Amino acid sequence: MLINNKNYKTIWVNNSGKIKIIDQNLLPFKFKEVELKNLRDTIVAISTMQVRGAPLIGVTAAYGMHLAIKESPLKKNIIHAGKKLIASRPTAINLKWAVDKIINKVLKFPSDKRKSISLEVAKKLSEDDEVINEKIGKQGSKLILDIFKKKKKAVNILTHCNAGWLATVDWGTATSPIYKARDLDIPIHVWVDETRPRNQGSFLTSWELMQEKIDNTIITDNAGGYLMKQGLVDIVITGSDRTTFTGDVCNKIGTYLKALAAYENNVPFYVALPSSTIDWNNSSGDQILIEERNENEIHFIKGLNSKNKIESIRVTPSAAKAFNVAFDVTPRKYISGLITEYGIVKANKKEIMSIKKKIK
Numbered sequence: 001m002l003i004n005n006k007n008y009k010t011i012w013v014n015n016s017g018k019i020k021i022i023d024q025n026l027l028p029f030k031f032k033e034v035e036l037k038n039l040r041d042t043i044v045a046i047s048t049m050q051v052r053g054a055p056l057i058g059v060t061a062a063y064g065m066h067l068a069i070k071e072s073p074l075k076k077n078i079i080h081a082g083k084k085l086i087a088s089r090p091t092a093i094n095l096k097w098a099v100d101k102i103i104n105k106v107l108k109f110p111s112d113k114r115k116s117i118s119l120e121v122a123k124k125l126s127e128d129d130e131v132i133n134e135k136i137g138k139q140g141s142k143l144i145l146d147i148f149k150k151k152k153k154a155v156n157i158l159t160h161c162n163a164g165w166l167a168t169v170d171w172g173t174a175t176s177p178i179y180k181a182r183d184l185d186i187p188i189h190v191w192v193d194e195t196r197p198r199n200q201g202s203f204l205t206s207w208e209l210m211q212e213k214i215d216n217t218i219i220t221d222n223a224g225g226y227l228m229k230q231g232l233v234d235i236v237i238t239g240s241d242r243t244t245f246t247g248d249v250c251n252k253i254g255t256y257l258k259a260l261a262a263y264e265n266n267v268p269f270y271v272a273l274p275s276s277t278i279d280w281n282n283s284s285g286d287q288i289l290i291e292e293r294n295e296n297e298i299h300f301i302k303g304l305n306s307k308n309k310i311e312s313i314r315v316t317p318s319a320a321k322a323f324n325v326a327f328d329v330t331p332r333k334y335i336s337g338l339i340t341e342y343g344i345v346k347a348n349k350k351e352i353m354s355i356k357k358k359i360k
């Protein structure tokens with residue numbers, strides 16, 4: 001997708017073989033490319049959220065495994081690196097999925113082959129992510145088209161956090177149907193939840209939609225219910241960090257409240273996700289480990305000061321306590337459907353298991 005009219009991916013291998021990412025902690029204020037040189041850099045990039053979003057975390061971890069194997073191709077080191085990467089952010093299952101893909105593949109080969117094999121697998125996962133997200137977009141755009149055919153006016157879509165292209169290698173999950181609907185000339189307007197405390201909505205989603213010239217408006221996290229009641233939201237589309245095979249969806253904190261408001265107001269609530277986000281071992285959202293992040297993410301907020309420098313300022317009383325829970329679980333009953341690369345399915349075990357049969 002576009003940044004200043006130039007096409008970018010969120011992670012890439014440059015002509016000199018360096019693994020590059022965009023430092024998302026600096027967006028939308030500053031654009032900076034960063035090199036991942038080793039396993040340590042990768043763990044820092046994931047845990048400090050220079051890269052974030054379930055699919056992108058997965059692909060980054062795959063490259064991190066390659067960097068670890070470059071340091072030492074021995075089985076003991078590979079397993080240890082995998083454990084460290086998986087622990088760097090516990091909720092998004094794509095992380096474990098990608099690490100397991102690399103481990104399962106490289107251990108079939110002798111040590112001297114593991115470096116090149118791991119790079120091949122990481123590149124393949126990255127390319128697949130783009131293809132899969134584009135498919136999600138094509139599937140999801142049908143929902144937007146149906147609304148447009150009935151309404152004959154701009155379709156209002158509400159999204160939470162950033163499940164945009166910045167959260168994947170390209171296209172995004174929740175935003176991919178938006179980009180594809182735009183390509184079908186459907187007029188669109190997006191309500192972007194600010195998504196405190198890290199503001200992925202106002203910092204990232206709004207910025208990426210503007211780069212693509214998609215009309216959008218930032219709203220506070222508490223505004224969605226009011227807008228739905230006023231009939232100003234036609235559909236909600238979010239992403240997912242982990243979806244149980246029974247259909248419960250874990251996503252950025254606040255997603256659950258949006259789903260409740262959508263249910264109450266008869267607004268369709270869809271979740272866009274690649275099949276790599278499905279947890280095939282988990283039958284209930286209650287079993288998902290929810291990441292708790294540093295409370296300073298609530299106490300401090302980043303912005304541009306009058307000298308155009310990025311500055312962090314405290315926005316809470318100095319002795320105040322804060323509880324920074326990063327994700328919540330939306331029970332399946334509030335979800336109208338899951339938009340996957342294999343089609344749109346209901347959030348229930350039968351339909352989700354039908355996807356499993358299609359995965360190669």
Ligand code: MRU
Pocket residue numbers: 052053054055092160161162163164167168172173174200238239240241251252326
């Ligand atoms: O904490 P983040 O920014 O990694 O959270 C991101 C989300 O919750 C996304 O909605 C989710 O990862 C899906 S991304 C396509």
